[in-house]
Amino acid sequence: MVEFRSRAQILLAKIQSAAGTEVTPAVSTDAVVHRMPVGLRAPFETLDTDYVTGTMSFGPPVIGGGYAEIDVPMNVRGKGNADLDALLRCCGLSATTLSSAQTGTAAAGAASSITLASGASTTDGAYTGMNLRITAGTGVGGPWVITNYVGSTKVATLLGAAVTPDTTSVYSVDACVLYKPVSAANELISMHHHQRSSVASGQSHRFRLFDGAGSFKLAIKPRQLAQIDFSVRGKLSATPDDVSDPGNATYPTGLPVPVLSAQTYLGGTLIRFTDFSFDLGADMQMFADPGAAYGYDSGAIVSRKPTGSIEPDLTRNSTRNAFSTWLASTDQSMWLQWGSAAGSKASFYMPSVRLTGNDRSDAAGFVSEKLPFRAYGPDAEIYICLG
Numbered sequence: 099m100v101e102f103r104s105r106a107q108i109l110l111a112k113i114q115s116a117a118g119t120e121v122t123p124a125v126s127t128d129a130v131v132h133r134m135p136v137g138l139r140a141p142f143e144t145l146d147t148d149y150v151t152g153t154m155s156f157g158p159p160v161i162g163g164g165y166a167e168i169d170v171p172m173n174v175r176g177k178g179n180a181d182l183d184a185l186l187r188c189c190g191l192s193a194t195t196l197s198s199a200q201t202g203t204a205a206a207g208a209a210s211s212i213t214l215a216s217g218a219s220t221t222d223g224a225y226t227g228m229n230l231r232i233t234a235g236t237g238v239g240g241p242w243v244i245t246n247y248v249g250s251t252k253v254a255t256l257l258g259a260a261v262t263p264d265t266t267s268v269y270s271v272d273a274c275v276l277y278k279p280v281s282a283a284n285e286l287i288s289m290h291h292h293q294r295s296s297v298a299s300g301q302s303h304r305f306r307l308f309d310g311a312g313s314f315k316l317a318i319k320p321r322q323l324a325q326i327d328f329s330v331r332g333k334l335s336a337t338p339d340d341v342s343d344p345g346n347a348t349y350p351t352g353l354p355v356p357v358l359s360a361q362t363y364l365g366g367t368l369i370r371f372t373d374f375s376f377d378l379g380a381d382m383q384m385f386a387d388p389g390a391a392y393g394y395d396s397g398a399i400v401s402r403k404p405t406g407s408i409e410p411d412l413t414r415n416s417t418r419n420a421f422s423t424w425l426a427s428t429d430q431s432m433w434l435q436w437g438s439a440a441g442s443k444a445s446f447y448m449p450s451v452r453l454t455g456n457d458r459s460d461a462a463g464f465v466s467e468k469l470p471f472r473a474y475g476p477d478a479e480i481y482i483c484l485g
Contacts (some may be wrong), residue, residue: 137169163393207263227481443485
């Protein structure tokens with residue numbers, strides 16, 4: 099009988115307190131909700147001895163050093179999911195939590211901006227990338243994404259707002275966790291994968307890595323669940339071993355919602371699309387360390403080059419001239435948002451993207467444009483707001 103079943107597995111992940119110190123994730127707090135299949139790899143070098151044998155044959159190889167990699171396919175879910183939080187943070191993103199909604203009555207309003215009440219933050223950029231709604235008074239609606247916030251004036255610039263707010267407008271910056279790229283103090287992760295035995299009761303086969311850094315890819319389609327797939331590289335803790343089964347896992351309860359009643363803006367204009375993809379493009383490397391058990395230091399992100407693609411319907415140039423925008427290297431913003439209930443909200447805001455191509459395609463009999471792009475900006479390529 100084949101001993102292991104693919105679905106009888108548990109993946110655990112936990113942010114480390116410091117580099118070089120593996121932590122032990124627990125089934126009660128650190129279980130990861132993932133799709134199938136998880137990929138486990140240990141890319142070790144094969145070294146050729148190159149000995150002369152007196153024949154045309156080579157001598158035996160020797161296995162050198164290496165590291166560990168784990169691929170984790172997941173779905174986008176709202177705030178409060180510790181597994182998604184840990185994996186986003188190991189990709190070089192900081193996490194800022196707005197634990198409760200920031201509410202008030204506007205001190206002033208203008209086209210595409212609102213002046214928040216006196217109790218709002220005095221820090222520049224404090225709410226950039228977060229979503230704001232007007233819940234009463236002039237301009238009821240939203241959410242809209244805050245594209246800029248000036249702490250000294252408390253003016254928040256909004257993308258998507260069709261009505262000018264005024265001093266009757268009651269607003270809410272919704273509770274959320276905001277993730278954005280950073281270039282310092284990147285966090286590392288420890289991961290344990292247990293393949294539970296169907297033959298030996300109470301036993302599992304374990305694969306571990308620590309000091310892991312990651313990257314991710316997004317795939318978003320209308321009516322479907324948005325997918326976010328991670329790849330993490332780090333030190334191999336030890337060779338895979340047989341251990342006691344860790345017990346049943348307690349998984350986060352947040353469920354994803356399909357991409358419906360969504361808003362998508364390209365260059366400040368509301369669009370439709372059939373397909374969206376985004377690759378954070380984090381370059382994960384590990385410096386050589388001959389003193390380490392397998393010859394490598396901790397995982398690290400040495401650069402980021404985010405790329406993506408969106409496929410809207412083809413329009414007349416008077417509505418959207420993507421071809422000219424591409425050739426002129428014009429900067430545009432991009433924003434995708436869906437979900438209305440707490441725990442199911444997702445917002446992805448890219449302040450500056452440049453198109454890198456323009457192709458025509460067929461989408462169920464309709465003509466679409468395939469628009470590849472690059473997202474860029476110093477530690478501001480993408481703001482991920484989960485509410």
